[in-house]
Amino acid sequence: MSESSQWITFLLIGLGTFALRLSFIEFYGALRIPPLLRRALAYVPASVLAALVVPAVMIQDKHAGVDWTNPQIPAAILAGLVAWRTRSTLLTLAVGMGTLWVLRSWGL
Template sequence: MSELMIWVTILLAGVVTFYLRYSFIGYAHRMQTPEWFRRALRYVPAAVLSALVCKALVYYGGTLQLTLSNERLLAAVIAAGVAWRTKNVLWTTVTGMLALWALQALGL
């Protein structure tokens, strides 16, 4: 992405984000959403975040990495245990990074 495109992307993403937040607060009298849409919103965080995690585990550095020698996959399994028990962003991230560095140092 060129420098200019990075700035345009940041700006556009910001405008969209603002209007998502402002929508009902600013235009409550004009906003009508169907029932199915409100039900769908409930599943957005789980579906999107999980997709982001899983994609990043098998696809990085520009290629698909679906092998058992994928250290990130192993580190992620360890971090997932912490995430499941604590639901804490900091502990999960710290554990996962330490696990990755340990696995890389071992050269498995």
């Protein structure tokens, strides 16, 4: 594949993604969304966040699983508890990253 065809592919994929996202924003008020679907859409941000965070935390050295020697797991659990109790994004990030740095500096 030549360099110009790669750039054209990237551009078309980007435009397609933009068009899909814009269509939801543009037509959201004009379309009648059933109440059941509207309630289900409220859970999309949390599920997307979980889909991004869980693999990043659980997969270490190309192997997925609960390995307590992986310092990301206790740091993520502690950050989740802080987020649940305080609802503070900044405090959650500080506690999670601080815990991860401390565990890594201890050699875990």
